[in-house]
Amino acid sequence: GEDVEQSLFLSVREGDSSVINCTYTDSSSTYLYWYKQEPGAGLQLLTYIFSNMDMKQDQRLTVLLNKKDKHLSLRIADTQTGDSAIYFCAEIPMDSNYQLIWGAGTKLIIKP
Amino acid sequence: EAQVTQNPRYLITVTGKKLTVTCSQNMNHEYMSWYRQDPGLGLRQIYYSMNVEVTDKGDVPEGYKVSRKEKRNFPLILESPSPNQTSLYFCASNLAGAGDTQYFGPGTRLTVL
Numbered sequence: 636g637e638d639v640e641q642s643l644f645l646s647v648r649e650g651d652s653s654v655i656n657c658t659y660t661d662s663s664s665t666y667l668y669w670y671k672q673e674p675g676a677g678l679q680l681l682t683y684i685f686s687n688m689d690m691k692q693d694q695r696l697t698v699l700l701n702k703k704d705k706h707l708s709l710r711i712a713d714t715q716t717g718d719s720a721i722y723f724c725a726e727i728p729m730d731s732n733y734q735l736i737w738g739a740g741t742k743l744i745i746k747p
Numbered sequence: 748e749a750q751v752t753q754n755p756r757y758l759i760t761v762t763g764k765k766l767t768v769t770c771s772q773n774m775n776h777e778y779m780s781w782y783r784q785d786p787g788l789g790l791r792q793i794y795y796s797m798n799v800e801v802t803d804k805g806d807v808p809e810g811y812k813v814s815r816k817e818k819r820n821f822p823l824i825l826e827s828p829s830p831n832q833t834s835l836y837f838c839a840s841n842l843a844g845a846g847d848t849q850y851f852g853p854g855t856r857l858t859v860l
Contacts, residue, residue, distance in 0.1 A: 643787065677751075677837055677851035678790075693789060734805065735849070737782075739789035 641724050641738040649658045653711040657724030660713045662704065664726040667700060667708045672740070681709070681722070699713045711743075719745050749774045753838050753852035761860050762768075768823045768855050770838030778841045780805070780849070781813060783821055783834040790837065796821055816828040828859040 638660045647653045659667070668683040684691045684698045684707070691698045697710040711718055724738040750774045760766055780795040782805075792805030796815040810832055812824040821830065821840075825832060838852040 639789075677853045678839075678849075679851070680848045683848075725790075734792060734795065735790075737790040739787055 638723055638738050639726055639738040639742045643723075643739060644744065646743050646744040646746060647714050648743065649671065649714060649716060651714055653709075653714045653718065653743055655709045655711075655722050655724075657707040657709075657738055658705055659707065659726050659736070660730040661725075661726065661736070662702070663728050666727045667698075667707050668723075668725040668727075668735070669696075669698065669707075670723040670725060672723065674720070678723065714743075714745055715747075716745050719743060749850065751838055751850050751852040752753060753836075753855050755855060756853060757856050759858045759860065760849065760852050761827075762829055766825050767823075768836060768838075768857070769789055770821045770823065770852060771819050772821075772850070773819065774842070774850065775818065776840035776850075777818070777843050778847075779815070781811070781821070781823045782837045782839065783807065783832075784837060784854075785834050793823070793836075799858075818828040828857075829846045830859045833859045834859060 640655045649725040666683055669681040671681045672678045674715050689700050696711045699708045721740040722742050723740045726736045750793045754769045777798045779841040781793040782790040784790050791807045793811050794805050795811040796802045799818050802813050839849045841849045
């Protein structure tokens with residue numbers, strides 16, 4: 636079946652760039668998403684990319700999609716303490732009836 | 748304000764005592780879902796509903812029931828809770844379509860003793 640994989644933790648220094656990686660197995664994915672979950676809160680959509688794009692930039696966020704390798708990444712420039720959160724990668728395969736397939740989430744830890 | 752609300756936010760209960768977690772959205776969304784979040788497993792979909800009176804099983808439906816009698820409400824029912832249902836539960840809604848943003852509720856932390 637479909638699968639989405641992420642590392643569970645990433646630790647970066649404040650001010651550095653963070654790169655959170657995600658791999659997926661379903662080549663028919665239509666949309667790929669990054670959600671952010673701050674401590675004690677629900678999930679908030681950060682950004683998404685349609686499968687016919689290979690890059691999307693939004694202020695400090697850059698999403699890169701490599702369809703050949705089925706690899707999605709989220710780069711956060713100039714990482715701040717407010718970026719501490721769990722970041723979830725998710726995809727919607729073509730025939731999924733709009734059901735999202737979720738990764739396990741990457742906890743981003745910011746070191747001062 | 749557009750939002751998804753869940754109640755209660757926290758609940759501690761005992762094995763076998765029926766409970767309901769309510770979910771309500773004020774955005775006239777057609778599509779609603781319930782997820783559970785467990786450490787290292789991410790989000791797993793329990794049930795979803797594509798419209799009133801239309802519900803379907805997600806990845807982990809065992810031990811749960813849902814109903815969708817009105818568009819705005821999508822309650823999650825645990826008829827006989829067990830300790831393995833201790834988890835963080837999220838309700839979500841979206842208008843429709845693959846590109847539409849899912850809006851999440853604040854979560855309900857359930858502990859079953």
